[in-house]
Amino acid sequence: MNELFRRLRYLLNRRRLEEELAGEMEFHREMAARAAGLPLGNTLQLREQAREVWGWTWLDRLSQDLRYALRLLLRSPGFTIAAVLILAIGIGANVAAFGFFNLIVLRPLPVRDPATLVRFQRQSPKSYASVLPYPEMAFFREHARTLLAVLAWTPGTLTIGPEAKPVRAHFATANLFHELGARPLVGRLLDPSLDDAAGAEPVVVFSRGFWERYFGGDSSIAGKVVYLNGKPVIVAGVADENFSDLSLNTVDAWLPITEQPYFIAGSKLLTEYAVEAPGVTVWGRLQRGATPKMAEEELSSLAAILRKEHPNDIWENESLPAQAGAYASATINQGHHGTGARDPDRLVPIAATAGALVLLILTVACTDLGSLLLARGVAREREMSIRAAVGAGQARLIRQLFTESLLLGALGSLAGLGLGYLVLRGLMAVSGTPAWLNPAPDWRVMLFAAGAGLLSTIVFGLAPAVQIVRHRHRATRMRQSLVAAQVAAGCILLVVAGLLVRALTHAMSDPGFTYERLVAINPDLANHGYMASRADAYLKTLKTRLRELPGVEAVSFTDTPPFGRRTVTVGADVTSHVFRAHLANVDPQYFETLQISIVRGVNLRVADSHSIVVSRSLARAAWPGQDPLGQTLPLGGIRYQVAGIAADARVASDQETNMIYGVALPSDMPTMVAVVRTAFAPEVLARNMLHIAKAIDPRIVPDVRTIRSFVNESLDSKKDTALTAGVLAILALLLACLGIMGLVAYTVSQRAKELAIRLALGAKPAQILAVVLRQLSLPVLAGLLLGLAGAAALSRLLDSLLFGIGRLDPAAYLGAIVFFAVSVALACVGPARRALRLDPARVLRSD
Amino acid sequence: MPKNEMPSGVLLLLILKVLRSGPLHGYAVAQRIHTLSSEVLKVEEGALYPALQKILLKGWATAEWGISETNRKVRFYRLTAAGRKQLDLEMDSYDRVHAAIQSVLRTA
Numbered sequence: 034m035n036e037l038f039r040r041l042r043y044l045l046n047r048r049r050l051e052e053e054l055a056g057e058m059e060f061h062r063e064m065a066a067r068a069a070g071l072p073l074g075n076t077l078q079l080r081e082q083a084r085e086v087w088g089w090t091w092l093d094r095l096s097q098d099l100r101y102a103l104r105l106l107l108r109s110p111g112f113t114i115a116a117v118l119i120l121a122i123g124i125g126a127n128v129a130a131f132g133f134f135n136l137i138v139l140r141p142l143p144v145r146d147p148a149t150l151v152r153f154q155r156q157s158p159k160s161y162a163s164v165l166p167y168p169e170m171a172f173f174r175e176h177a178r179t180l181l182a183v184l185a186w187t188p189g190t191l192t193i194g195p196e197a198k199p200v201r202a203h204f205a206t207a208n209l210f211h212e213l214g215a216r217p218l219v220g221r222l223l224d225p226s227l228d229d230a231a232g233a234e235p236v237v238v239f240s241r242g243f244w245e246r247y248f249g250g251d252s253s254i255a256g257k258v259v260y261l262n263g264k265p266v267i268v269a270g271v272a273d274e275n276f277s278d279l280s281l282n283t284v285d286a287w288l289p290i291t292e293q294p295y296f297i298a299g300s301k302l303l304t305e306y307a308v309e310a311p312g313v314t315v316w317g318r319l320q321r322g323a324t325p326k327m328a329e330e331e332l333s334s335l336a337a338i339l340r341k342e343h344p345n346d347i348w349e350n351e352s353l354p355a356q357a358g359a360y361a362s363a364t365i366n367q368g369h370h371g372t373g374a375r376d377p378d379r380l381v382p383i384a385a386t387a388g389a390l391v392l393l394i395l396t397v398a399c400t401d402l403g404s405l406l407l408a409r410g411v412a413r414e415r416e417m418s419i420r421a422a423v424g425a426g427q428a429r430l431i432r433q434l435f436t437e438s439l440l441l442g443a444l445g446s447l448a449g450l451g452l453g454y455l456v457l458r459g460l461m462a463v464s465g466t467p468a469w470l471n472p473a474p475d476w477r478v479m480l481f482a483a484g485a486g487l488l489s490t491i492v493f494g495l496a497p498a499v500q501i502v503r504h505r506h507r508a509t510r511m512r513q514s515l516v517a518a519q520v521a522a523g524c525i526l527l528v529v530a531g532l533l534v535r536a537l538t539h540a541m542s543d544p545g546f547t548y549e550r551l552v553a554i555n556p557d558l559a560n561h562g563y564m565a566s567r568a569d570a571y572l573k574t575l576k577t578r579l580r581e582l583p584g585v586e587a588v589s590f591t592d593t594p595p596f597g598r599r600t601v602t603v604g605a606d607v608t609s610h611v612f613r614a615h616l617a618n619v620d621p622q623y624f625e626t627l628q629i630s631i632v633r634g635v636n637l638r639v640a641d642s643h644s645i646v647v648s649r650s651l652a653r654a655a656w657p658g659q660d661p662l663g664q665t666l667p668l669g670g671i672r673y674q675v676a677g678i679a680a681d682a683r684v685a686s687d688q689e690t691n692m693i694y695g696v697a698l699p700s701d702m703p704t705m706v707a708v709v710r711t712a713f714a715p716e717v718l719a720r721n722m723l724h725i726a727k728a729i730d731p732r733i734v735p736d737v738r739t740i741r742s743f744v745n746e747s748l749d750s751k752k753d754t755a756l757t758a759g760v761l762a763i764l765a766l767l768l769a770c771l772g773i774m775g776l777v778a779y780t781v782s783q784r785a786k787e788l789a790i791r792l793a794l795g796a797k798p799a800q801i802l803a804v805v806l807r808q809l810s811l812p813v814l815a816g817l818l819l820g821l822a823g824a825a826a827l828s829r830l831l832d833s834l835l836f837g838i839g840r841l842d843p844a845a846y847l848g849a850i851v852f853f854a855v856s857v858a859l860a861c862v863g864p865a866r867r868a869l870r871l872d873p874a875r876v877l878r879s880d
Numbered sequence: 881m882p883k884n885e886m887p888s889g890v891l892l893l894l895i896l897k898v899l900r901s902g903p904l905h906g907y908a909v910a911q912r913i914h915t916l917s918s919e920v921l922k923v924e925e926g927a928l929y930p931a932l933q934k935i936l937l938k939g940w941a942t943a944e945w946g947i948s949e950t951n952r953k954v955r956f957y958r959l960t961a962a963g964r965k966q967l968d969l970e971m972d973s974y975d976r977v978h979a980a981i982q983s984v985l986r987t988a
Binding site for chain 2 (some may be wrong): 058
C-alpha cells in the first residue's frame with residue numbers, strides 16, 4: 034500500500050477518520066486535564082492542523098467555495114443569466130468555428146481504417162495536376178508494392194429515363210465500397226470480383242437520396258433494368274446515406290469506372306494520358322507497415338519507369354506527393370492543373386480569418402463580463418469587508434471570487450457548446466453538406482469548449498477579482514481599458530464585415546463582362562473521343578446553326594468557360610516580377626461576345642498563334658511602368674508576344690483578373706465550350722440551343738447553362754461568408770454597446786450626488802452630459818484607432834475573398850466608423866438621460 | 881533547546897523511538913517523551929497529532945483499537961517494518977548531524 038493509495042483512503046473515509054481523530058484528541062485532553070489542569074488552545078483549529086497532513090484541505094475549500102458561489106449565483110438569477118448568455122455567445126461562436134475546422138481538417142471521414150488512406154496528386158518542378166490519367170493510375174495499381182489497394186473515381190453527368198433527368202454520377206473503381214467499409218441499404222454494392230471481370234454486365238448503385246426521390250424508395254429495385262444515357266443497366270443496389278465516397282459532392286449514382294466508355298460514347302478515359310483529359314482522382318490504401326513517404330517514393334520511381342514508354346505524357350521528375358486521404362480537407366478537389374508551383378492553400382487564410390473573428394467576439398464577451406463583475410464588486414463591498422474582518426486573507430478572497438467566475442465559465446462553456454452545435458448544424462443544413470458530415474461535438478470540440486471556458490474565465494475573472502479584493506474596483510482606468518478593448522474588437526469585426534459586403538456587392542454588380550445574357554454550351558467533345566478535325570467541324574456546324582437561331586447575337590469558343598470549374602493557371606517570371614494568371618484559349622470573337630473591350634493594341638488573329646492578349650491588371654503586374662505592348666511572355670517553351678490589352682474581367686474565376694488570352698489551336702478544339710450572347714432572357718433560348726446541339730451528334734448531350742447560374746453559384750458561398758461575418762459583427766457591436774451602456778449607467782449612479790449638486794447649482798444639460806461622457810471619450814477614441822489598425826492588419830488575410838476590392842477600401846472603413854459612432858451614441862442616450870432627470874432634492878436627501 | 885521549538889524532524893524520530901518498544905496511544909506517546917526527557921520536552925497536541933497523521937500516511941505505523949488504562953476505547957499506534965527501517969535511518973542521520981554539531985561546538 035503506497036502513500037498515494039493511503040491518501041485516497043483518507044479522502045474516501047474522511048468523515049469516519051475525522052470523527053476518530055476528534056475522539057482521540059478528546060481523550061488526550063481528558064488525560065491531560067487529569068494530570069495537570071486544562072490545556073490551552075482551540076480544539077477545532079488543532080484538529081484542522083492534524084487533518085491538513087492528509088492533504089485534502091484544498092478540496093474542502095474548493096467545495097466550500099463552489100457551494101457558496103452556487104448559492105450566490107442562484108440568488109441573483111438576472112446577473113447569472115445575463116453572464117452565461119454573454120459567455121455562451123462568445124464561446125458558441127468559437128465552438129461553431131472550431132467544430133467546422135474539426136470536421137474539415139481534424140476528424141477522419143467515417144470510412145474503414147482511415148489512417149492508412151492516402152491521396153495522390155501529380156507534381157513536377159514545372160507542372161501540377163490534382164488528377165491522374167487513368168492508365169497511369171492502372172500502372173501504379175499493378176506495380177505498387179506499398180499499396181494494398183488503389184481507389185479512383187471520376188465524375189460525370191448522365192441522364193436517366195425518357196425524360197432525360199440528370200444524374201450526378203461517379204465512375205469508380207469497383208473496390209471503392211469495400212475499401213471504405215460501406216454496407217448496402219438494398220441489394221449489393223460494387224464488387225471487384227463481379228464488376229471488374231471482363232464482360233461483366235454494366236451495373237449501377239444509387240445513393241439513398243436519389244433512390245427515394247426517383248424510385249420512391251422501391252425496395253425491390255435490385256436487379257431491375259434502368260436506362261442511363263439511353264443504355265440499359267442493371268441496378269445492383271442502394272448505398273447508405275452515411276457512405277462517404279471521399280468527396281464532398283452530392284452523388285446520385287456510382288458505376289464501375291471500366292464501364293465509363295459504355296455510357297459516354299467515344300470516351301477515351303481509360304487510355305488517354307493528356308493532362309487536359311478528365312483524369313481520375315486517386316487514393317491508395319497503404320500496405321501494413323508502409324508509410325505515406327514510402328508510397329510516395331515508390332510511385333515516383335514507377336512514374337520514371339512509365340515515362341520511358343510515354344515520354345510526352347509523364348512529366349520529367351514527376352513525383353506523387355501523398356497526403357493523408359481520409360479527411361474532408363483532402364477531398365476538396367481543385368479540378369485543376371497548371372504550370373509552376375501549386376496555388377497556395379486557400380483554406381489557411383480563410384480559417385485564420387474566421388479564427389480571428391470569433392476570437393474577437395470572445396474578447397468582447399469577456400470584457401463585457403469583466404465590467405459586469407467589477408460593477409458587482411461595488412455591491413459586494415460590505416460582504417468583502419466582513420469576510421476580511423473575520424480573517425479571510427487576500428489570497429482566500431481572490432480564490433473565492435475566482436471560483437465564482439469558474440462556475441460561470443463552466444456554465445458558459447456548456448451553453449456555448451450547445452449554441453455552437455446548433456449554429457453549426459443550422460449553417461450546414463442551409464449550405465447542404467452531405468449527411469455523413471456529422472456536426473455533433475466530439476471529444477476535440479468538448480475539450481475545446483472547456484479550454485475556451487477556462488481561458489475566458491482567466492481573462493474576465495482574474496483581474497476583477499484582484500481589483501475587488503484590493504478595493505480598486507472603483508478605479509476608472511480598468512473600466513476604461515475594458516471599453517477600449519470592446520470598441521477595438523467590435524470595430525475590427527465591423528470593418529471586416531463591411532469589406533466582405535462591399536466585395537460581394539462589387540462582384541455581383543460587375544464581373545467585368547456582360548454575364549446576364551450569356552449561355553455556355555459544353556459538348557465535352559474530348560470525352561466523346563473527338564479528334565481535332567472532327568471537333569473543329571462539329572463546332573463550326575454548331576456555330577452556324579446557333580447563329581441562325583433568332584435572338585442569338587454572338588457566338589464564340591473558349592476552353593475556360595466563365596466561372597467554370599476547370600481552370601488552368603500559369604505561374605511565370607517576367608523580368609523578375611512573379612505573377613499568377615489564368616490562361617484561356619479563345620477564338621477572336623470572344624471579346625466581342627463577352628463585351629470585354631480591347632483597350633489598347635489589337636485583337637487576336639487565328640493566323641497568328643504567337644500573339645496573346647493580356648488583361649490590364651496582368652500588364653501592370655508583369656511590366657510595371659513599361660509599355661506592355663510588344664513584350665514577350667515565355668510559356669511552355671514558346672515566346673508569346675503581347676498584341677493587345679483587354680479590360681479587366683473575372684472570366685476564369687471570381688477573383689482573378691490576371692488573364693492571358695491565347696488563340697485556340699486546332700488541338701484545343703476537343704475541349705472547347707461555346708459561349709453565346711442572346712438578345713433577351715437566355716433561359717428561354719437555352720432549351721433551343723440544347724436541341725440544336727443534340728441534332729448535330731445525337732450521342733452527345735451537352736451541358737447547357739446560363740452563365741448567370743455559374744455566377745450565382747460562386748457568389749452563394751461568398752454570401753454565406755459575408756452573412757456570417759455580418760452576424761458576428763452585429764453581435765460584437767451589441768455586446769460592446771452593452772458594455773458602454775453599463776459604464777455610463779454606472780458613472781451616473783456613482784456620481785449621482787455630484788451631478789445633483791451641479792444640477793441644483795444650475796448646470797446646463799450639455800455640461801452634465803459632458804461630465805458623464807468625458808471619461809468615455811478617450812477609451813472609445815483609443816479603441817476606434819486600435820480597431821482600425823487591427824482591421825487593416827487582419828485584412829491582409831482576406832485578400833482572396835475580396836474580389837478586387839482594395840483591402841483598405843475607404844467605404845468599408847468609413848462605414849464602420851460611422852455605424853459604430855451612431856450605435857455608441859444611441860447606447861449612451863438612455864443612461865445619460867437619467868443623469869439629466871435626477872431630482873436634486875431626492876438624491877441629496879437619500880443618505 | 882526550548883521545549884516548544886522542537887524541530888518536527890526530531891519529533892518524528894522521538895515518536896518512532898518510543899513506539900519501538902510497543903504500541904501506544906497518542907497521549908501515552910506524549911507522556912512517554914515527557915518522562916523520558918526528564919520532563920524537559922513537552923509535546924503539544926498541535927505538534928503531536930499532525931506528526932502522528934504523517935506517520936500513518938507514510939506507512940511507518942498502523943492504528944488499531946485498544947482499551948486505555950482508564951478503560952476507554954482509543955487508538956494505539958504500532959510501528960511497522962517500514963517504520964523500524966525509517967527509525968534506523970533517522971537515528972543514523974541524527975547521530976551524524978549530532979556528532980558534527982558537537983564537534984563544531986567543542987572546537988570553535
